[in-house]
Amino acid sequence: MSENVIEARNIVVRFYISTSFLKRRAFNAVDNVSLEIKEGSIVGLVGESGSGKTTLGKVTLDLLKPYKGDVLFRGKSIYKMSKEEYLKYRLNAQYIPQDPYGSINMFKRVGEALLDIVMYHHLAPDRKEAMEIVRSVMNSVGLTPPDRYLNKYPFQLSGGERQRLSIARALILKPAYIVADEPTTMLDASLKANLVKTLRDMVKDLGLSLLYITHELTLLQYFGPDTEVAIMYLGKILEKGTIKDIMLDPIHPYTKALLAAIPVPDPKERYTRKIMLKGPAPSPLNRPKGCVLSDRCPFAEPICKKEEPLLNEISPNREVACHLFG
C-alpha cells in the first residue's frame, strides 16, 4: 500500500498581526510546503517553536484553513468533499494535543470522557457495548487495569496517564490518520520512551498513519530507521529524508546545527560542543530574503541572500533546499 492517506499540496498559511490601529501585517507561518503521508506510515515533522510545524499539522486536520494550497484525503480534496465524505474524513483524522493539562475537561471522569465519544458517534448500540470499546481502548494505551481509572478525575492522573488518555481519545474512533503534536514535551525522560513506544505499537497494530510533530529528533528513532522526517524552519521544509540518513548524514546546515545541539549524556562532550548558527531565530515577520537561514548560516554565500533554494531531490528519498547542495 503506497497510497497517500493525507497529501498536503503547496500549503501557504497566512497570519495577520495588527501593527497599529486598523493596520495589519501579513506573514506566512507556513510557506509553500508539501507533505505526503503514506497509508500505514509514520512521518516526523521536526522544528523549533515558530517553525510552523503545528500549523501545518492543523491544516491537514482541517482545523485551520490555508491561504493557498490543497489537502487531499485518500486522493480527494477535503475542501471539495460532499457532506458524507467530509464526515468520514473528520472521523478518520484525529489529533493528540501537546498539553495534557489544558486539553482535558477536568470535570469529566476518565470513563465518561471516553464513553461520551462512543455514544456521540453511535459506535455501539448500547451502553454496555460502548463500555467494552472504552475498556479495550484503555487497555491498548496502557491505562490498565481500566477499572482502576474509569472513575478517576483528570486531576488524579499523572502527566503520563493524562497523555495516555489523550491518545485513547484519539484512538477510540479508529482513525486512519493521527496528528500527534509533541505529546511528550511535558513528560520526564523515563516516561517519554514508554509513551512513544505505545504510540508506535498502536500504529503498527491498527495500521494507521501518524504525523508526529516534535522538536526532539532522538525520539523519532523509536519509530524505526526508515521513518520519514521533514525538518522545518520558519515555515519552510529545509530537508526531507529517513531518520537514519538525517541523523547519520545531515546535509542542510540547519539540520547539522540541530543535531549538534542535541544534548549528549556524556560529560566529556561538554568541551567539544559549540553553537553552529549565529544569533537567535528571527521572527517570521522578518524572514530574511533568499534562503530563510541565510542570516544565520555559517556557510552563506551571496546567492543565498538573493535567491530562495527549492527542495531538490539529491538522492532517492532525500530532498534538500540549499544552494550548496543541489
Next chain:
Amino acid sequence: MRDVLVEVRDLDVYYYNIKVLSKVSFQVYKGEVYALVGESGCGKTTTANAILRILPEIARVGEQSVINYYLENGDCINLLKMPEKKFSREIRWREISMVFQGAQNSLNPTLKVKTHFFETAASHGIMDKEEVYRRAYELLEAVKLDAERVLNSYPIELSGGMKQRVIIALALFLNPRFVILDEPTTALDVLVQREIISLLMELKKQFDLTYMLITHDIALVADIADRVAIMYAGRIVEESSVENIFYDPKHPYTIALLNSVPKIGDFEKLPEGLPGSPPDFKNLPRGCPFHPRCKYAMEICRKLEPSLIEMGDRRIACHLYAEEVSEE
C-alpha cells in the same frame, strides 16, 4: 578540602503529615555546579524551596533539619533558625537567588520588563529608580539582550529564550553568590537550550557564582554539573562526581535514568524506559522506595530501607552495595 558554601543536613519536609523529603543531606562547594537530578515529584524543587525558605504554608520542616550557609566573611548561619525579616533582608536574592521553572509563566504579563526590575528592587528596599535602571541595563547586556528594547517590552513581546534571559538577569539583580537553577532549559527548543547553557556558564565565571542545578534532563547534567545527587521519592539515593555518575553508575535507579536517553543514530539499543509509575508519597512502599521498579530487588529491599552510606568517593543508598547493613 574545598570551601563549603551551603550545607544541608537531615532536611525533612512534611506537607500536612506526608513526608516529602527524608533526611536530605549534602554540601555544595564554592564555585561548583551541584546538580539535583530526578523525575518530577522526587523532591528536588522542594529542597530548593526549603533553602530559599519559600515553601508553601502547609509545609513543615523537621526539627532536626539544618541548612548552613557560609557568608563571604566566613561566618556560618543556620538559615532555618533565622527570623524571616532578617532572612528576606540579608539572604534572599542578596546571597541566594533562584531561576524558577517555566520561564514562560513566571513573568507578570501585565508589567513591562523594567517594572519587574523596579519591583524586585523595591521589595529589597532599593528605591532609586535611576540606579535600578542602570543596573538592569547592565545585566540585560550581560545576558546578551538588546537592553533598551527589552526593558520597555511586555513579556508577550519576547520569545521563550529571551524571557529566560530576563529571568536570569532578575535572579542576578542583587549580586547573589549562590544561584539555584530550577529546570533552566525545559520548554525551550534545543538550539535555544544550548545558548542558555553557554550563557549560564559565562555568567558563572563573570560573577563568580555557585550553581545548584535542578533538572530531570540527564544530558544537561552531563553538560555542566561538577557533582551530582540523584533523588528518588524525597531521598538522595546516590551522589558523586559527574564522571563517577556517568561512567560508573551504581544505584539501579541511576542506571535506569542514564539509560532513558536515546543516543543519536543508534537504532539498535533504544532505551526501554522505566517500568511502573513514579512513587506515591501517600503510600510509599515499605523498605527501599524504589524496589517495585527495580530489576535487582532482593528480599531485604522489601523490608528495610537502605541508608545513605559512603563508598569511596560516592554516597549510595542501596542494599546491593551494603552487606554490612543487611546483617543487622
